[in-house]
Each structure stands twice: as C-alpha cells, then as structure tokens.
Amino acid sequence: MTKKMTPNDHARIADAIRRAEQSTSGEIVCVLARSSDDYFFPAAFVATLAILVGSLIAAAIVEQLWLTIRLPFFVAAQVLAILSALAVLKFLPAVRMRFVPHRLRHLRAHNNAVTQFLARNIHLTAERTGVLIFLSLEERYAEIIADEGIDLHVAQEDWNGVVEELIRHASRGDVAEGFCASIDKIGAFLAAHFPPRPDDRNELDDHLVEI
Secondary structure, eight states: OOOOOOHHHHHHHHHHHHHHHTTOSOEEEEEEESOSOOOHHHHHHHHHHHHHHHHHHHHHHHHHTTOOOOHHHHHHHHHHHHHHHHHHHHHOHHHHGGGSOHHHHHHHHHHHHHHHHHHTTGGGSTTSOEEEEEEETTTTEEEEEEOHHHHTTSOHHHHHHHHHHHHHHHHTTOHHHHHHHHHHHHHHHHHHHOOOOTTOOOOSOOSEEEO
C-alpha cells in the first residue's frame, strides 16, 4: 500500500471527480495520507512496558534457579534494553506499527479524516452536500465522511461498500483505481438525490490531496 502516486494517477482522479460532479450539485474531495501519525510515543510506551514486564519475568525465573543478579546490573540491563528499543523505533519508523494496537491506529486515522473534512471546508458547501473520501495507507484505513445534507439520504451500508472496495484496491497497490471506483459510486449516489442546480458552481477543488 505504499505505491507512489504519479502525475497520471492524479490526473485520473481529478477527471473522475469532474465527471462525477457533472451529474450532481454535490462536491467530492479525495485525501490520501501516507500515515495519520508517526506513532513513536505509542510504540515507545508499548515497547517499554513489554521490556519491563519481560525483565520482571526473567528476574522471577532467575530467582527460582537460585541465581542472584545484583540490583545495579539488573537496572542497567533494563535501561540499556529500553534505550536500544527507543533507538530502533526512532531510526526505523517501519518497526513502530508492530507495537501499535489496531484500535489506536484506526482512532488516529479517523481523527485525521475528521480533521481533513473540516480543514478542506467540506462542511461549508452551500447545500451541505460535500463528501470526503479518505485513505490512510500506513493504517490500511479508509473512511467516507458525508455532510449532513447527504448522510440523510445514503444508507451506511452503501458507504461501507465503497470503503471496502477502496481498501481492497489499495491493498493490491491500485490506489488510483480505488479512488476512481469510489468516486464513480459516490457520484451515482449524489446524482440520485442531488441533481445539478441551474446556479451550480464548483465550490471545492477537483484533485487528490496528498498529506
């Protein structure tokens, strides 16, 4: 899921947005995040906790074997292990995700999606008909956020189907294709309930935002 987006990918997505919006007064915004957090501190907390618990278990085993470890050496070993773990997490970001619970990953990605929805002014369209298609690659997380004008007309099952297809494409490295398919489906949802108005204008930019 780490394929770099090319200019052609951006052009395809922009064309898909413009094509979808020709049939609706709704507005579609696409945001692609490489990651929704650097996760250093959550990973450091989990790694440190694991080392402390592991060291206590090791100390209990050593005691059962009637062996003795002087306290200064024991503490020094703990500190050295923690510092080594922190150094690995600092300089090898790819390792961090192994220490981050899935629930926390999805929470950070969801919060990022909400932030993007507000930051891109999707909630300020004239008819409250803005939709965000959000994908965060590192967390393998996608979300559709629709403004209140749309959410009343489209069932959650429909949004879930779009999300599942987007994640499925992204897992194969077809991020651009996933966005285009999602845009087409959402465009059809919007066209069914929000046809173009005579005074309709393009309120939001028609391009993929990468963050």
